[in-house]
Amino acid sequence: MTQLDDMRRAIREADPQLSRFDPLARIICLDDFDRGMCGWTQLVGNYEDNLDAMLPGYAQHSHAMLSTLPNWDFGSHGGVDGSYALKIATRPKKGAQNVAIKRLTFRKPGPIRLEAYFTFKPEATNLQLSETDIRSFGFLYDLQIGDTSGPGDRVMPHLRFLNAQDGQHLQKWQFKRKTTPIKPIGHAGKTITHYHLAPDDWEDLPGGKQRLCYNEIPTKVNWHYLRFDFDLGSMQATRFQVNDRVFAMDGFDCIRIPAMKNLWCMLNLAFFAETDTDKRAFAYLDSVCLSGEF
Amino acid sequence: MLPENLTAVVARNESWTGTSASEPYEAGWAKEAIVFVRALKEPKGALPKARVEISADGMHWCAEGSEFDLPAAKDAVTFQRLAHFGNFVRVAASLPDGAEITVLVTLHLKA
Numbered sequence: 001m002t003q004l005d006d007m008r009r010a011i012r013e014a015d016p017q018l019s020r021f022d023p024l025a026r027i028i029c030l031d032d033f034d035r036g037m038c039g040w041t042q043l044v045g046n047y048e049d050n051l052d053a054m055l056p057g058y059a060q061h062s063h064a065m066l067s068t069l070p071n072w073d074f075g076s077h078g079g080v081d082g083s084y085a086l087k088i089a090t091r092p093k094k095g096a097q098n099v100a101i102k103r104l105t106f107r108k109p110g111p112i113r114l115e116a117y118f119t120f121k122p123e124a125t126n127l128q129l130s131e132t133d134i135r136s137f138g139f140l141y142d143l144q145i146g147d148t149s150g151p152g153d154r155v156m157p158h159l160r161f162l163n164a165q166d167g168q169h170l171q172k173w174q175f176k177r178k179t180t181p182i183k184p185i186g187h188a189g190k191t192i193t194h195y196h197l198a199p200d201d202w203e204d205l206p207g208g209k210q211r212l213c214y215n216e217i218p219t220k221v222n223w224h225y226l227r228f229d230f231d232l233g234s235m236q237a238t239r240f241q242v243n244d245r246v247f248a249m250d251g252f253d254c255i256r257i258p259a260m261k262n263l264w265c266m267l268n269l270a271f272f273a274e275t276d277t278d279k280r281a282f283a284y285l286d287s288v289c290l291s292g293e294f
Numbered sequence: 295m296l297p298e299n300l301t302a303v304v305a306r307n308e309s310w311t312g313t314s315a316s317e318p319y320e321a322g323w324a325k326e327a328i329v330f331v332r333a334l335k336e337p338k339g340a341l342p343k344a345r346v347e348i349s350a351d352g353m354h355w356c357a358e359g360s361e362f363d364l365p366a367a368k369d370a371v372t373f374q375r376l377a378h379f380g381n382f383v384r385v386a387a388s389l390p391d392g393a394e395i396t397v398l399v400t401l402h403l404k405a
Contacts, residue, residue: 036298044306051307051334063302065320070381072351084323091317125353 016081021115022227023291028104028112031288033066034082038288040064043099043270046193048186055183057097057195064088064100069284071219072124079286080117080223086285090275092123095135097197100285101270108294109149109232114139114269115289117223120163123280124218131214132164135276136174137283140196141230142268144259154263155235156196156255159205159228161212161242164276173208173240173247176201179255196255197272206251210242223286232267297405298323304384305399307334315386316399318352322381324403329385330373332398333365339393341366346374349382358383364395 001009008025012018017032031038045058067087069077079085090096106112122133138160145152158176163169178201185191213222229239235256237249269290273283305316321327331344343361362374364387376383385399 035295037300042303054307059307062304062306062317063319065302066298066300066323067320068322068381070320070322070351072353087320089317123353124351 020080020117020225021289022113023115023289024111024113024293026292026294028290028292029102029288031102032082033084033086033285033287034079037064037066037086040086040100040102043101046185046191048188048191053185055193055195057197060091060096061098062089064098067284069221073219077219077221088271088273088283088285090273090281092275092278092280094276094278095199095274096281097272097274099197099270099272101268104267104269105265106232106267106292107265108292109146111229111231111238111293112267113291114141114228114230115291116226116271117286118226118271118284119221119223120273120281120283121221122218122275122277123282125279126218128218129216130218130279132167132169133275133277133279134163134281135165135274136160136162137271137273139226139228139269139271142266142270143232143235144263144266145235147264150259152259153235153256154259154266156257157230157237158196158255159240160202160272160274161210162202166276171209171211173205173210173242174202175205175252176255177203177253179257182257192260194257205247208247210245212243221284298403299405300324300401300403302401302403303398304401305397307396307398309394309396310387311389311394313386313388315347316384318349318382318384319401320352320381321379321383321401321403323405325377326404327376327379327383328373328402329376330371330400330402331365331385332371333368333395334398335396336368337364337366337393337395340390341393341395342387342389344372344374344385344387346376346379347384347386348379349384350380352382355384355386
């Protein structure tokens with residue numbers, strides 16, 4: 001630790017907004033949804049000429065919302081330290097997904113760190129615990145090397161907490177190495193598509209079972225901390241932590257597909273929710289901190 | 295800081311028949327809204343009025359009282375101004391047999 005590191009740490013720990021994060025040297029963004037949408041938007045699918053060309057996986061997506069986590073039985077829940085959180089809601093159909101995304105680029109291919117406070121719950125349409133109604137909560141990066149850094153790939157690290165599948169309460173972290181086949185869109189030869197959140201090809205993260213605090217009725221939630229470290233130089237994950245658990249990442253890998261002609265230095269980050277029943281799944285983000293070493 | 299101002303696409307290329315509605319949207323932070331509806335394809339049959347609905351919980355809905363025309367032709371746009379709508383809001387319509395409209399529904403919200 002240098003003197004600068006010590007000073008930086010002291011300043012951050014004295015700031016209540018930053019004190020609950022452990023960012024790297026430079027903060028790329030600190031998104032507290034009490035300040036608004038903070039640049040998070042919906043993941044729209046690719047199309048040309050006609051929206052019918054959009055893959056169904058993307059067509060189902062809708063806009064995330066600023067939520068107070070309102071409940072029919074006790075009212076607004078609120079966030080970690082304010083009234084609002086970002087809410088990602090699926091449609092009420094088994095297997096439905098929704099995604100919120102932030103689109104950036106990077107200036108140095110080095111270490112980055114994603115931290116967030118999250119929770120999830122199904123829509124409280126019945127008075128049951130409903131702990132197996134949400135299939136998954138997860139997040140991903142969509143990355144590509146710089147235009148002169150190649151050869152290299154478009155790299156998409158994905159992690160999801162598989163909460164339940166077909167009523168089985170599985171509670172484990174999974175990752176993905178495969179996307180769907182790449183499909184051309186339209187006739188101009190400029191756009192392609194693939195659905196990287198397809199339900200197939202998820203693999204268990206070794207040692208990735210985790211029982212999260214879910215609380216005792218379908219409306220109460222507790223906030224969880226997550227941290228995911230990734231090196232944009234080696235395009236490898238280096239560390240993953242959720243609450244008190246740190247998971248070994250030597251068995252983890254990413255979706256890797258050929259670099260695309262217009263996505264250089266892309267740094268997209270996204271969170272998603274998926275329902276396992278004909279009931280809306282709600283994933284909530286209280287705050288997200290993305291930092292880097294540059 | 296400028297007040298929050300959000301354009302939220304809440305239904306995109308959705309084909310409405312029978313009783314249809316946009317997904318519930320939380321907008322309790324907003325003091326005002328305009329709902330725009332655009333027809334993305336040529337509508338079929340006799341179109342009813344669309345109505346704005348509000349809800350305490352996103353599950354149980356009430357008609358807010360505002361009604362407005364659905365767009366009668368491809369790329370036509372209609373809108374409704376809203377104020378004092380609480381938190382959850384959606385657009386709904388009950389289309390008679392044989393009627394169909396493919397919609398783009400957008401909420402424009404301001405704090």
